Amino acid sequence: MASPFVVLGKSVIYTVSGFSTLYCTLKFIGGFGRCEDVSMEPTIQHGDLVWISPISVNFQRLQKGDVVFCKSPKSPKAIICKRLIGMEGDTVFNDEKGYEEYVDNGQIWLEGDNKDYSIDSRSYGPLPYGLIVSKVALRLWPLSRFGFIEPGKQPANLNEQPAKLNEL
């Protein structure tokens, strides 16, 4: 018969450990997210439940065309949901301001699918990679639109990075 203090101590340790495991899983591997935004319609509509996977951000597995959750550059608590258009080394034509912009090292270019109702890199320029929170992998709810998020079409305003001179 174990002493009640040992039982209490063990249960406290196991509870703390369990909650920490839950936190680490949700923070670093994958979890649920809800999109409260119209800027990604029709791919993700207002109030959709999605499966997010931060693990692909931490291991730098993002590709152009992925949909990501990103911290808003103007208020660090707000989260925006956009499509990754360009990565470092690309040149993107900014069709809101009317000139081409270069995406520097460690930066990304985000745009919403719903061009008319989206405030994105076209108005505040390229964003640092460190602001990305997670990749959006699956659309869970509503069930009628359950499935993987389609990678976007090759955007017309993107110039892939040119071949480096020393590789020629």
Next chain:
Amino acid sequence: MVAVKLILKRLLKGLVIAGPPYIAFTDLFYVVRTVDGISMQPTLNPDGDNIDFVLLNRWSTTDIERGDIISLISPKDPTTWLIKRVVALEGDQVKADSCFEEICDVPKGHCWVEGDNRKCSMDSNNFGPVSLGLVTAKATHVIWPPSRWGTLDKKEVTGDRVTLREQVQRGKVFFGWEQ
């Protein structure tokens, strides 16, 4: 053989139980990290040997004031952390310490960070104001070496280079710092 197996099993069990709380604690509350480089001389690494350890406070990243020392994800390279001092907050005007001395408005939700050692520092004078979303922690204490053990004090960076938000002369029609 049996004893070794028992010890290994205990060790593995301890790792499984203690690992996630450790990661969660360093992610939410406090973490101790080394300081690389000489960009914060003379406050950190005054002799140029990379031995300083600082305690980073990870839950008070929302109330950042001028003069605080913060750590942030580098805007140029997402895998590295920088440690710098906050010079100006949103709405302030800063005269950049580069060859052009252009005057920069710090936009909404951004801050201007600089190293104490201005000659060898990669900071906002190179990459411009940084978003507050990149700030990961506030540095509060020096843990190692013991001779300099203590708190890291706020150092108000006054001077004619920074114009505070209340004193900036703006036009009659002003829509905020939404640039």
